[in-house]
Amino acid sequence: MTSSVEPRFLRVHERDNVAIVVNEGGLPAGAKFASGLELCEAVPEVHKVALIDLAEGEAIVRYGVTIGYASRAIARGSWVHEGLMKPPEAPPLDCCPLATAPPAPLAPLEGYTFQGFRNPDGTAGTKNILGISTTVQCVAPTVKHAVERIKAEILPHFPRVDDVVAITHPYGCGVAIDAPGAAIPIRTLRNLALHPNFGGEVLVVSLGCEKLQPVRLMPASELPVLAGEPSVAVLQDAKQGFGEIVANIMTLAEKKLEKLNQRRRVTCPASDLVVGLQCGGSDALSGVTANPAVGFAADLLVRAGATVMFSEVTEVRDAAHLLTARAATPDVARAFVREMAWYDDYLRLGGADRAANPTPGNKQGGLANVVEKAMGSIAKAGSTALVGVAGPGERVTQKGLVFAATPASDFICGTLQLAASMNVHIFTTGRGTPYGLAMAPVIKVSTNSGLKRRWPDLIDVDAGRIATAERTVEEIGWEIFSLVLEVASGRTKVWADHWGLHNEFALFNPGPVT
């Protein structure tokens, strides 16, 4: 349907020569905007309209940056779509400006707190979960069977424990475990086991003969973090069949549950939050509604002393030069460049490049290419200095805005941000996805109000109200910030947790399988 309300477009930056039509259902030819601009053809919702006549070869500018070049002359008022644009090259990594323009620190935000679970290592949990780590897929069905029984027979006796979560995965054997790429999945699994929501009481289930032996998953140096004594169940040690195998796991689990049940929420400063940001199923509104609002919330969190992570290498690659300029120090900028270069090589070896990123849905949603997608994506990162860079699956302990290098795949990014010790996740979506994670709450923010209307029981925050001018970016930013504190305190349940919608763990293994 074509909206009957006044034609509206959103222009992000004063240099932009295209803008986004925000009327639901798009606009027909002849529609006239308040500025006097008239559409010479129909433009779908959230797609781009030319604000001036564009000559062939002229730069098409959105977010103040060139997102493509006109492949032919485009008249003012035309629909500017993928077919009319040549994408620019990725910014070369060898001449990125290094910490040339780090933003000045924003005023600290004092006094914001949440009710979290304080851990011996100083971190804070937002949930109280019995985590069961596994060394290898061989044990996954057995662990699933044991978890069902633990939930039915033991967990009810420990009402202060929220859940039992098994980290199962296809790694651990049948992989080249000494190949260069192996470090990433191994450290991811290790850091997942050390997640603040597990409270240092994780249980490890091993088969016995696998390549990823428990001591390799969790070296002695990390074992003190595991508070309990017997924390490893080895299936092949069982001498009396499946019953004994399951009983062993359940006995260990009960001991862990006893300890976890003693955890209590206490007042924690907002600086104990480690908030991971991600977008999935993006559209052209992502960069003008949800992501800027999340960016504003990110700034509030950084001002409150928290850690805020953004990720998704292929979705920041085209903004590399902007982000290195924003780095706090040249070393941080160089670390960022290293991660970009590593991923460029990884994609090239596989016969691909960053242009493999956008999806059919992104394009239907008005995103012409990965450059436009990236410019919208980095809006999530707010406006503070980039103070740290973590490799895929590495733990993040630094405060402030950190780039945690991960693939853009929703599930891999989510898993790797969990490994980085994320305790609240914010996920923006335009097309809509019933995304969720078992280990940490996921706040889902829609870029458009239509999605929130269609999926009222899956979307937590409607940032589409920015497009309709009902709310400002700042207002939605504060709403998200407040919701983060509520959710982190266990006072508000996100929709994904209400339905129990939790995606599978997905490791990033750039090494070969064998």
Next chain:
Amino acid sequence: MTSSVEPRFLRVHERDNVAIVVNEGGLPAGAKFASGLELCEAVPEVHKVALIDLAEGEAIVRYGVTIGYASRAIARGSWVHEGLMKPPEAPPLDCCPLATAPPAPLAPLEGYTFQGFRNPDGTAGTKNILGISTTVQCVAPTVKHAVERIKAEILPHFPRVDDVVAITHPYGCGVAIDAPGAAIPIRTLRNLALHPNFGGEVLVVSLGCEKLQPVRLMPASELPVLAGEPSVAVLQDAKQGFGEIVANIMTLAEKKLEKLNQRRRVTCPASDLVVGLQCGGSDALSGVTANPAVGFAADLLVRAGATVMFSEVTEVRDAAHLLTARAATPDVARAFVREMAWYDDYLRLGGADRAANPTPGNKQGGLANVVEKAMGSIAKAGSTALVGVAGPGERVTQKGLVFAATPASDFICGTLQLAASMNVHIFTTGRGTPYGLAMAPVIKVSTNSGLKRRWPDLIDVDAGRIATAERTVEEIGWEIFSLVLEVASGRTKVWADHWGLHNEFALFNPGPVT
């Protein structure tokens, strides 16, 4: 414990200069065999003993082939372990003999049948399953939620349907879907949906905006195979929230279940079987007990006209020259070489080679290196000519012995053999693993009786009775053959199905994620 029974070793080939100690618990120094050989040091169970004095650099021969070279002089009666052996190079692929010695066909076996589900495309199912395919991980938790409700609320009305199985996976988006490596996971998912146990009534659940669109998963040319009309549920089409999303899936599922419930078992010739062979958690007995017995059963199946697949590239690579010689035609041999060469390149690009295969458990189990492991592994393939080669995830329609090229990872191999249309799986194990698959029954065969005693309710056949001379290879081979027919008929339930132990689907994606 050291066994009090007479010291025994197993020698496989008359040229062998090492043999395997089969006494449970191993043997101490001084133990004397009937042949007069005396141990000059303790040898663990299923590890190798030198039958003669070996000079430094001398070939160590097992299965009649060189599995390594002595790195120093080794006295007769010594323990021959990994530390004393230099592994040989992999056989060069450019001089493999091409179909130089194809075995003469064995006498046909007539009259063997099973009770299977006849499909419109001519294949036969061994189970009656509602399959739910997914295009992308985004939909996995929703599908899981829907499957739980289908099982609780709808399935009980359709008692002739065995199960509801959702194929969930981390593929479908966030991947370089046009990269060269992408063909493998996509065809794997497509062929899984066409599996004979789904009876042509598969349901596809899509998010809507993902890269792997339903038409790409299942092109129009394959759609006639899907008998029903509406077979695709798209989450983003839902306009009234999660309830509608789940209701849509359940409505489609009920229609499929109505059709599936009309399926009846009918007598099918054994030639309708597609039997996949695999080993996991192997030890040094694998190649003298379980795998030769499975090889004998494989010959029986081939004689009965069935398809028998063996797989696991890194575990056959060192026997490439033996298998190409056994090929029925030079074209088959060349296809085999192509798969080996592709995998060599794949491993090299990832900084690994076939030596990455053996696990700590393999080595504790007496397997010194991948050559020794490979020689034991190929015993599963019996003695008939190699008549076909399929790439990873390709469907196999040919009768006889076929090499289905897959990684050796148990879960990837299992998933890819299912995609090849396997309807019964035979899995041999020495160390023990509670392995199982949801889509087809898995018969687990232990290489040693100790494992069967420890895990009586997980292991289906004890081939360790060959090592103790209670049974011959032929006897266990016939036992396995008979059990295949029983299990395929639904008359006998394998232990994995009894407990509901089903490993996760694991795709092989050699392409990059984005």
